[in-house]
Amino acid sequence: xxxxxxxxxxxxxxxxxxxxxxxxxxxxxxxxxxxxxxxxxxxxxxxxxxxxxxxxxxxxxxxxxxxxxxxxxxxxxxxxxxxxxxxxxxxxxxxxxxxxxxxxxxxxxxxxxxxxxxxxxxxxxxxxxxxxxxxxxxxxxxxxxxxxxxxxxxxxxxxxxx
Numbered sequence: 001x002x003x004x005x006x007x008x009x010x011x012x013x014x015x016x017x018x019x020x021x022x023x024x025x026x027x028x029x030x031x032x033x034x035x036x037x038x039x040x041x042x043x044x045x046x047x048x049x050x051x052x053x054x055x056x057x058x059x060x061x062x063x064x065x066x067x068x069x070x071x072x073x074x075x076x077x078x079x080x081x082x083x084x085x086x087x088x089x090x091x092x093x094x095x096x097x098x099x100x101x102x103x104x105x106x107x108x109x110x111x112x113x114x115x116x117x118x119x120x121x122x123x124x125x126x127x128x129x130x131x132x133x134x135x136x137x138x139x140x141x142x143x144x145x146x147x148x149x150x151x152x153x154x155x156x157x158x159x160x161x162x
Contacts, residue, residue, distance in 0.1 A: 014133045022126020026119050035129075042136060 017034070024031040056064075072080055093111070100110040118124040 010137075014137075015130065018126045018130035018133060021129040022122040022124075024125070026116075026125065031125075038133075 017038070021031060021034050024034070068075075072083075096108070097111050100108045115128070118128055
């Protein structure tokens with residue numbers, strides 16, 4: 001029950017932070033400090049919560065990641081297609097923004113100018129900040145769910161004695 005109360009408090013705090021962030025000017029020092037403080041708090045919480053919970057040393061993790069990338073031909077086609085799709089989407093996005101920036105083409109605006117239209121109003125700033133918080137929380141929740149599933153697979157079933 002304490003976990004639900006903590007999660008509820010974090011949701012309320014995040015909503016309040018996003019609402020407050022929406023009232024600030026885009027270029028204000030307070031807006032920048034709020035984002036910096038949120039990132040710093042998330043990094044500190046990650047470090048503190050993960051202390052001693054790492055399943056393998058960092059070097060082993062990097063090695064396993066490298067082997068996974070090097071062995072992409074043995075991977076299932078759906079996984080390769082998914083990664084390829086995301087890489088193409090990322091490259092296209094960077095190329096679009098770079099082309100718009102280099103040519104200063106107003107017909108094809110940069111991503112920052114598009115986002116600038118959204119963050120130009122307080123509600124847009126607040127909603128975008130809230131979406132950023134939700135995205136981060138979703139990434140954290142996915143990692144927690146995977147660890148919980150891994151623990152369930154590794155632990156033997158409980159034996160009841162009469």
